[in-house]
Structure formats: structure tokens, C-alpha cells
Amino acid sequence: MSIRSSLVIYERRWLALHGNTRGAIWILVAGFMTTVQSLMVKQVGDDLHVFQVVFLRCLFGLTILLPLALRSGLSTLKTGRMHLHLMRAGISLTSMACSFYALAHLPLADATAYSFTIPLFMIPIALVMFREKVRWRRWTATAIGFVGVLIMVRPDGEVHLAVPVALVGAFFTALVMAIIKRLTGSERIITLMTYFTIIASCIAFVPAMLVWKTPTYWELLLLFGVGLTGTLSQMFAAHGWYAATEATAIAPFDYSRLLYAVILGFIFFSEIPGLNTAVGALIIAGSTLYIARREARLRKEAHVKTPAPPPEVQG
Numbered sequence: 001m002s003i004r005s006s007l008v009i010y011e012r013r014w015l016a017l018h019g020n021t022r023g024a025i026w027i028l029v030a031g032f033m034t035t036v037q038s039l040m041v042k043q044v045g046d047d048l049h050v051f052q053v054v055f056l057r058c059l060f061g062l063t064i065l066l067p068l069a070l071r072s073g074l075s076t077l078k079t080g081r082m083h084l085h086l087m088r089a090g091i092s093l094t095s096m097a098c099s100f101y102a103l104a105h106l107p108l109a110d111a112t113a114y115s116f117t118i119p120l121f122m123i124p125i126a127l128v129m130f131r132e133k134v135r136w137r138r139w140t141a142t143a144i145g146f147v148g149v150l151i152m153v154r155p156d157g158e159v160h161l162a163v164p165v166a167l168v169g170a171f172f173t174a175l176v177m178a179i180i181k182r183l184t185g186s187e188r189i190i191t192l193m194t195y196f197t198i199i200a201s202c203i204a205f206v207p208a209m210l211v212w213k214t215p216t217y218w219e220l221l222l223l224f225g226v227g228l229t230g231t232l233s234q235m236f237a238a239h240g241w242y243a244a245t246e247a248t249a250i251a252p253f254d255y256s257r258l259l260y261a262v263i264l265g266f267i268f269f270s271e272i273p274g275l276n277t278a279v280g281a282l283i284i285a286g287s288t289l290y291i292a293r294r295e296a297r298l299r300k301e302a303h304v305k306t307p308a309p310p311p312e313v314q315g
Helices: 003-016 019-044 051-073 082-105 107-117 117-128 136-153 164-182 187-211 217-243 247-269 274-303
Strands: none
Touching: 003 019, 003 164, 019 051, 019 082, 019 107, 019 217, 019 247, 051 082, 051 164, 051 187, 051 217, 082 107, 082 164, 082 187, 107 136, 107 164, 107 274, 117 164, 117 274, 136 274, 247 274
């Protein structure tokens, strides 16, 4: 049997899986890639400034993405919403810088757990940007989630600057997700990623030059790995959410990142999460999962109440 025939067979078996199963697998792989990226950022974060790490992550991500973009042709760059791409790139750079700073100064599991607050910030953002009606159940779940944050922060002790920075990064990431939500109606995934890497590399160049320190060959290899895993994790996550027929069915698998972070943090940095981190992360995870299920239920109810459009206008 030829290699091509084997690939066709495996592709058929893959496509025969339920959409939720394929989505869950994509999310698990994306979560692992994200955690490996975090591990490498933490490795170089002690010696290189966060601005330089952000710039090289975007630049290497662009070199990896460019062949795919060129393969799709000039249609990749076709857009009528450049202002949103510019806004998305600027905000993404801010969130990335905050996240990378937190990774350099916090235990890997802690920094990962704080990133799970993103859905909590999505509630007030949805209220302001999309004028969505947020009822008391989701507000209550959001408040409970931030109680989990307080448990992790341990307000009775000294709070490292990286903690509020991590939360600011989560807020800006939620803002980016809201912008992407507006863009996905008209833009392809490859268009979103290409414009981000091009614009972000140009913007990040100036602050990176102000703090530039020549990386060692080992650091360059790690930074290339940051760009590679960051780009792949975005692709895999996008495939996961698109493949799934029910977003709430695969949402819990995103929390595999915490398990990966605990394991890799222990192996490479001898980090053992404290009880506060474990309890706080569980509360945050529970509240965000409730919010996801509640929103899915509301969307389903709205779909039932709203008549389906005629076939010629369905997207």
C-alpha cells in the first residue's frame, strides 16, 4: 500500500469521527502547543526583554505563516475591514506582552490559571460592544469566578506585579476575541492570522530595538519554537472550534492546559502548585464552563424562536 493510499484511509477515518470528537482532539493538541510555547517563553524570559520576545514571536510566526498565505494567493490579503485588523494587532500585542511578562515571573500553572479568566471578562465586553442582555445567572457566575481569582491572588500576602499584569493580559485577550468575533463573519482564518503577524511585527519592531540584546543560538532556537507553537496552536484551536457541532462539548478540554502546565512546570522548574492555585483554578473553571453552557442554551433558544432564513440567504 502506497503512502498516498494510507493517508487517504486515515483521512476518511478522521472525517468519520463525530465533529465534537475531532474538535476535542484539536483543542487538546492546541492546548499542548500553547503550554509548550509558554514553557519556552518562560525559559527566555529571564534574559531577554518581553518586548524583544514579543517581536521575535511575531516575526518567526510570520515566516512560518507566509508560505501558507502565498499558497492561497492574493485573495488572502483581500479585506474591507483594515481598521479592525489594525485594532486587533495593537490590542493583541498588549495582551501578548502582559502574558509573556506573567509567564516569566509566575509559576507556569499560576500564569495558565489566570488566563482562564478570559471568559469572565467577555461578559462585560459583550454587554458594551454587542449590547447583549446579560441576566443575573451569568453575572453571578462571573462574580464567583473572580472569587476564585481572589483565592489565587492570596490578598493576605504580598502580590507580585505579574499577577495584575496577567489579569490585564486576560482582559485584552477577551477584547481581541470580541474583535475577532466581528471579523470572522467576513474574513478567513488565514487572512486574520496573516494580517496579525504582518502588522504586529511592524509595530513591535520599534520597542524591541530600544531594548535589543543579541540572543544566543539556543535562545533563537527557543524563540523560533515560540513562533512555531504559537502559530500552530492558533490554527489547531480554530480547527477545533469549527469542527465541533457543539462548542460546550469541547470547552472543558481547553482546561487540559492547566494539567500540561502542572506537569511541565514540575519537570522543568520543580514547581508545585499550592492549594490556593488549585482551589482558585477549579472555581474559575467551574464558573466559565457554566457561562459557556448558559450562552449556548440561550443561542439555541434564540435559534428556535427565530424562523430560519430562506435557503438562498443562508450563510
